[in-house]
Amino acid sequence: MCADRLxxxxxxxxxxxxxxxxxxxxxxxxxxxxxxxxxxxxxxxRLPGVLYGAVLxxxxxxxxxLFIDTS
Amino acid sequence: MVxxxxxxxxxxxxxxxxxxxxxxxxxxxxxxxxxFTGTKEGCSNGNCGAxxxxxxxxxxxxxxxxxxxxxxxxxxxxxxxxGKKDLHPLQWxxxxxxxxxxxxxxxxxxxxxxxxxxxxxxxxxxxxxxWLSGNLCRCTGYDxxxxxxxxxxxxMS
Amino acid sequence: MQAxxxxxxxxxxxxxxxxxxxxxxxxxxxxxxxxLVQLREGRQRADxxxxxxxxxxxAEIAFDPVHGLRIxxxxxxxxxxxxxxxxxxxxxxxxxxxxxxxxxxQNRASIGGNLCNASPAADTIPALIVHQAICExxxxxxxxxxxxxxxxxxPGTTVLQPGELLVSxxxxxxxxxxxxxxxxxxPRNEMDIAIVGVGAAVTLDKDRSHxxxxxxxxxxxxxxxxxxxxxxxxxxxxxxxxxxxxxxxxIAQEAARPIRDLRGTIxxxxxxxxxxxxxxxxxxxxxxxxxx
Numbered sequence: 472m473c474a475d476r477l478x479x480x481x482x483x484x485x486x487x488x489x490x491x492x493x494x495x496x497x498x499x500x501x502x503x504x505x506x507x508x509x510x511x512x513x514x515x516x517r518l519p520g521v522l523y524g525a526v527l528x529x530x531x532x533x534x535x536x537l538f539i540d541t542s
Numbered sequence: 543m544v545x546x547x548x549x550x551x552x553x554x555x556x557x558x559x560x561x562x563x564x565x566x567x568x569x570x571x572x573x574x575x576x577x578f579t580g581t582k583e584g585c586s587n588g589n590c591g592a593x594x595x596x597x598x599x600x601x602x603x604x605x606x607x608x609x610x611x612x613x614x615x616x617x618x619x620x621x622x623x624x625g626k627k628d629l630h631p632l633q634w635x636x637x638x639x640x641x642x643x644x645x646x647x648x649x650x651x652x653x654x655x656x657x658x659x660x661x662x663x664x665x666x667x668x669x670x671x672x673w674l675s676g677n678l679c680r681c682t683g684y685d686x687x688x689x690x691x692x693x694x695x696x697x698m699s
Numbered sequence: 700m701q702a703x704x705x706x707x708x709x710x711x712x713x714x715x716x717x718x719x720x721x722x723x724x725x726x727x728x729x730x731x732x733x734x735l736v737q738l739r740e741g742r743q744r745a746d747x748x749x750x751x752x753x754x755x756x757x758a759e760i761a762f763d764p765v766h767g768l769r770i771x772x773x774x775x776x777x778x779x780x781x782x783x784x785x786x787x788x789x790x791x792x793x794x795x796x797x798x799x800x801x802x803x804x805q806n807r808a809s810i811g812g813n814l815c816n817a818s819p820a821a822d823t824i825p826a827l828i829v830h831q832a833i834c835e836x837x838x839x840x841x842x843x844x845x846x847x848x849x850x851x852x853x854p855g856t857t858v859l860q861p862g863e864l865l866v867s868x869x870x871x872x873x874x875x876x877x878x879x880x881x882x883x884x885x886p887r888n889e890m891d892i893a894i895v896g897v898g899a900a901v902t903l904d905k906d907r908s909h910x911x912x913x914x915x916x917x918x919x920x921x922x923x924x925x926x927x928x929x930x931x932x933x934x935x936x937x938x939x940x941x942x943x944x945x946x947x948x949x950i951a952q953e954a955a956r957p958i959r960d961l962r963g964t965i966x967x968x969x970x971x972x973x974x975x976x977x978x979x980x981x982x983x984x985x986x987x988x989x990x991x
Contacts, residue, residue: 564748606731673802
């Protein structure tokens with residue numbers, strides 16, 4: 472039973488007024504990927520030479536930024 | 543200064559061996575070293591359950607287990623839930639009941655629900671809600687998740 | 700996460716030897732549900748983590764009708780709450796241990812860890828206090844016992860000296876007819892930290908009309924879990940009446956020193972103490988009478 476549904480992840484029952492999708496209960500397009508853990512989110516992607524950014528916040532409220540030491 | 547550790551474990555039915563630093567959590571090693579990115583990082587402090595895995599039959603947060611601790615143990619992650627050809631009934635019911643939207647919490651919920659059904663094949667709604675209280679979802683409002691789990695339990699009985 | 704070494708001790712001697720090895724910082728790992736979070740946030744520092752979960756005496760729970768219950772410091776909440784002897788004889792402890800976190804936390808967090816983390820809001824500690832628990836501490840010099848109500852000395856600190864290891868917690872067999880209960884107030888249904896927690900235990904007389912002995916302890920309303928000895932002393936020998944229970948709850952309320960913090964105000968906590976203390980005593984009585 473599960474196997475043949477796997478072939479047709481956007482199972483479409485009857486539409487209304489001749490529509491193909493409206494009025495049906497389709498399975499979401501990315502659903503199978505998500506329930507199996509195969510869907511790739513941003514944090515799951517690793518690329519060579521990637522740089523990481525972090526926010527450096529001023530410890531002083533309302534201070535005027537005079538200079539940043541990047542050494 | 544710090545030596546790496548060799549760990550042997552059975553992960554999703556497969557004997558695996560990996561090297562890790564003592565400070566690395568199981569979550570980090572699963573995602574970075576072994577490429578099992580299905581298990582997600584949400585809070586890193588045991589509150590959200592996105593990193594849920596089943597270790598020697600017990601549901602745990604992998605962000606609070608050191609990778610070194612799983613030597614000789616048996617681990618199931620989301621990648622090990624589906625069968626070779628078919629989705630697990632839980633996965634099918636999550637799709638059918640629209641129990642996911644962004645999908646980030648979904649692996650954690652499915653692993654947690656699998657652990658529940660392994661222990662208690664016929665839970666009632668209160669038991670499902672209690673068991674899943676260690677998993678957070680911002681999208682669905684939980685109701686469809688609970689229905690999906692109850693429906694999967696019925697399908698499997 | 701800061702870098703550290705990891706060793707799994709196979710027995711107590713090895714753990715003690717690793718604890719006293721050199722002048723680097725050694726931390727004990729049971730479930731890791733507090734330690735790993737604190738290490739990651741930099742609130743604790745460690746050069747070596749010693750995993751005690753493979754030490755049999757620390758991982759096991761043992762019971763006999765003479766000596767009572769012995770819980771290994773590393774035994775997890777799930778093990779404790781599902782142990783037949785714990786469920787039969789120590790109901791207040793089952794209540795408390797079942798409240799901690801969710802299932803994922805229950806499968807790792809330990810009572811030993813709850814004690815050593817020494818949060819004023821720790822749920823197991825008031826329950827252990829009312830069950831008259833004793834902490835067994837070992838070091839290379841030998842062993843010593845500390846009543847659980849004296850184990851925590853301030854938020855995050857305990858009586859443990861360098862080189863000492865908490866190995867087990869002993870609970871004597873309660874004198875029947877006995878009942879105990881723990882309840883806490885939290886914003887949600889699960890997963891939170893107690894705003895106020897109350898544990899109570901009573902032994903009734905054989906007619907079940909009077910208190911023979913009673914103990915009451917509070918969570919989250921003092922720098923450490925608070926044993927309110929005066930409340931138990933007040934109840935001893937008294938007839939069970941609504942008025943007497945309310946007076947005992949008032950004694951608990953008076954003894955507490957709650958602060959205002961992000962979880963609650965002083966006024967709210969004081970009010971909660973009186974209500975939860977009354978309920979805890981009432982439920983303990985119901986269990987002692989065999990009706991619970």
